[in-house]
Amino acid sequence: MGGFGRNDMKFIDEFRNKEIAEGLIQKIQKTSTRPIQLMEVCGTHTVSIFRYGIRGILPEQIKLISGPGCPVCVTPNGDIDLAIALSRQKDLIIATFGDMMRVPGSTSSLQKEKAEGRDIRIIYSSLEALKIAKEHPQKKVVFLAIGFETTSPTIAVAILRAKEENLHNLFFLNSQKRVPPALIALLQSKQVKIDGFILPGHVSTIIGTNPYQFIAKDFGRPAVITGFEPLDILQGIWMLLKQIEENRAAVEIQYRRAVHEEGNPIALRKIEEVFEKDEGRWRGIGLIPDSGYRFKESYKEMDARNFEVEVEPPKEHPECLCGEVLQGIKNPPECCLFKKVCHPENPIGPCMVSIEGTCHTYFKYQ
């Protein structure tokens, strides 16, 4: 195989077909009879929806609102501050996904700390943290473990391997989140009218359909697990619309090529081996029961929260609306900082930092 990439991508290109998209849009227009509001939970969906101009081609009465599905964005300030405090420790290396670098903490960011000379390394996979720890046995390595259920099993694998290999210098600052409990919180808060959910395709490859059943059963709302290409999203919207028009509420799968009812049992077992459910703190939303993980007893020695470091009290910019944006209560243009003070070069809140943050997506495409 040569070093040059091809442009054609199986399972991607065919789901971008313009003629089929046009047919689907007509179908959606014909089926839609009443004003509805659908939430796309996942930040990757938000990016696709804006990139392909899907909001603009839907009938006016179908409104899409963006949800809290950006792990970087929902990471609370306190955790960023803790990561910054840890990075200032002697003989300690921070390993992090790139998106976290520029997220502003209360007074600094990892990027600023790196410029000050702290050893902060951007990694692509949890396994690279393992490699760094092996290469630097005299130093402590802390991996910033953020992500939803898509990423959690990959973090669990790194923890299991560290244990197997008797690695004593790798630690995890766990700020992972579970998606379904956040949806319960959104539905219970009633601050936003949500007639149906476009559910995250890749989180669902791991968790399957079961953890979402409450959406239909307890709240009577339809939900469709949807893929990320434009045809996937249009079909997902159409499936939601059809349920609404037929007065049905069920959890359906559009993204059949990657999602099965049972999810990925092997990945789920890895998570269960290492973690148990715990409350999780979400930026803007606060504590949500069962929406996070804590280490099980036998892995607690890898918890970076055991380090004794002084962390500054968390404070956020008083005018930043990131919390409301994450819940679909406000749109980025309603924030007085948006585009004026807060832009990708000078992000005030994390929703402007992450490439999947709603503010970043609005800035880029609107």
Place this chain on the structure above:
Amino acid sequence: MCLGIPGRVVEIEKNVAKVDVGGFLRDISLDLCPDVSIGEYVLIHTGFAIQKVDEKEAEETLDLLIKMAKGI
């Protein structure tokens, strides 16, 4: 963050596969998706295969979409 990219498995050695992603070969962990064969497609997330991509399901979805688009 939850990006997943499909790629074709071209080689497997223990629990690591060489996966062709748009012409680039990448080493991908099979810890979460061990039951794959050469030639099959997997969805890749942060260096791990997280699920197989089912070609038959993909074709069925596309067929359905074509029929819908044509109004059949």
